[in-house]
Amino acid sequence: MLSNYEVYQLLTDLKEQRKDSGKNKHSAGQQNLNTIMYETLKYLSKTPCSRQNPETVKNFLTTMVPHKLTKAEKLQLLNHRPETAVEIQLMVEESEERLSEEQIEELIQKVTDVLPGDPEQEGSTPSNEAEMEEGIDQ
Amino acid sequence: MFVAVEMVDTVRIPPWNFQRQFNEAIAEELNKKLANKVVYQVGLCICLYDITKLEDSYIFPGDGASHTKVHFRYVVFHPFLDEILVGKIKYCSQEGVHVSLGFFDDIVIPPESLQQPAKFDEAEQVWVWEYETDEGAHDLYMDQGEDIRFRVTDEVFQDTSPTGPSAAATDTSAAPGAEGGQKKEAPYTLLGTISEPGLGLLSWWNS
Numbered sequence: 001m002l003s004n005y006e007v008y009q010l011l012t013d014l015k016e017q018r019k020d021s022g023k024n025k026h027s028a029g030q031q032n033l034n035t036i037m038y039e040t041l042k043y044l045s046k047t048p049c050s051r052q053n054p055e056t057v058k059n060f061l062t063t064m065v066p067h068k069l070t071k072a073e074k075l076q077l078l079n080h081r082p083e084t085a086v087e088i089q090l091m092v093e094e095s096e097e098r099l100s101e102e103q104i105e106e107l108i109q110k111v112t113d114v115l116p117g118d119p120e121q122e123g124s125t126p127s128n129e130a131e132m133e134e135g136i137d138q
Numbered sequence: 139m140f141v142a143v144e145m146v147d148t149v150r151i152p153p154w155n156f157q158r159q160f161n162e163a164i165a166e167e168l169n170k171k172l173a174n175k176v177v178y179q180v181g182l183c184i185c186l187y188d189i190t191k192l193e194d195s196y197i198f199p200g201d202g203a204s205h206t207k208v209h210f211r212y213v214v215f216h217p218f219l220d221e222i223l224v225g226k227i228k229y230c231s232q233e234g235v236h237v238s239l240g241f242f243d244d245i246v247i248p249p250e251s252l253q254q255p256a257k258f259d260e261a262e263q264v265w266v267w268e269y270e271t272d273e274g275a276h277d278l279y280m281d282q283g284e285d286i287r288f289r290v291t292d293e294v295f296q297d298t299s300p301t302g303p304s305a306a307a308t309d310t311s312a313a314p315g316a317e318g319g320q321k322k323e324a325p326y327t328l329l330g331t332i333s334e335p336g337l338g339l340l341s342w343w344n345s
Contacts, residue, residue, distance in 0.1 A: 029170040
C-alpha cells in the first residue's frame with residue numbers, strides 16, 4: 001500500500017523530470033500520462049499529504065506505535081489528518097471498544113500536532129507547534 | 139487509495155528509439171501503454187513506480203525492434219473495502235449521487251446508502267437529506283460541486299474488451315432500432331455509502 005504522500009512525491013518528481021527533458025511530452029501517446037498526472041496532482045495538492053515530508057511521516061508512525069492500530073487505519077489517519085472524534089471513529093474500526101474517550105482525544109492531539117495542517121484554516125503560531133513536536137520526540 | 143502492483147510485460151522498443159537511454163525508453167513505453175487505463179480486476183493505473191528487473195532483449199526476424207521482458211511496479215488507484223475517501227459531487231440522478239475525484243469519475247452512492255430519510259427533488263435534480271431534530275425537519279441539499287466524504291462499499295469491474303465478430307453482428311442488428319448509441323459501460327465503478335455519522339457533505343459535520 002502506498003500513502004498519498006508517496007504518490008504525490010513520485011508525481012511531482014516525474015513532472016520535474018518531464019519538464020526538463022521537454023521535447024516529446026505532447027506526442028499523442030503521452031497525453032494519457034499528462035492527463036492522469038495533472039488530475040491526480042490537482043486532487044492530492046488539496047489533501048494534507050501535500051504538506052508532509054519524510055520526517056513528519058516517520059514521526060507520525062513512531063507516535064502511533066503505542067496505540068496498536070492496523071496498517072490500514074494508520075494509512076487513513078495519515079492521508080486524512082482527522083481533527084474530530086467522529087472522523088476517528090470512521091477510520092478506526094470498533095473505536096468505542098478499543099479506545100476510551102481520552103485516548104481518542106489523545107489521538108486527535110497527536111495527529112494534529114505531528115502532521116502539518118492547512119495554514120489558512122489554523123490560527124496557531126508556528127512556535128507552539130515546534131515545541132509540541134520536540135516534546136513528542138523525547 | 140493507491141497500491142504498487144507488480145507486473146510483468148514484454149516491452150517493444152522500435153529501432154528509432156535505440157539511441158535513448160534504455161531505462162527511459164522502457165519507462166516511456168510502459169507509461170504510454172498503462173497510464174490512465176483501467177486493468178481488469180486491478181484498478182486505474184496512474185504511473186510507473188519503478189523497474190525491478192530487466193531480462194535479456196531479443197530481436198525477432200522480420201521486426202527490427204527489440205523485445206524485452208520487464209518486471210516493474212506500477213502505481214494503481216485501488217481503494218480497499220471500507221476506505222474513507224473525499225470527493226466532489228458531480229451530479230445527482232435517480233440512480234443515486236455521482237461523485238468524482240478529478241482523476242476518477244465513476245463513483246456512485248445508491249439511494250439506499252444515503253443518510254435516511256432521503257428524497258429526490260425532481261425539479262432541481264438533487265438528493266435531499268430530511269434531517270429531523272426537535273425543532274423540526276431541515277432539508278439538507280446535496281448540491282453539485284460540494285465536497286463529500288464517503289466509505290467504499292463495493293467495486294465492480296467490467297470487461298470492456300472488444301467482442302468477436304459474431305457477437306458484433308447480432309449487436310448491430312438489434313441495437314440501432316432500440317437506442318441511438320450504445321451506452322459505454324465504465325470498466326471500473328466504485329459504490330459508496332454515506333449512511334454513517336461523519337459521512338456526507340463536509341459542511342454537515344464541520345460545526
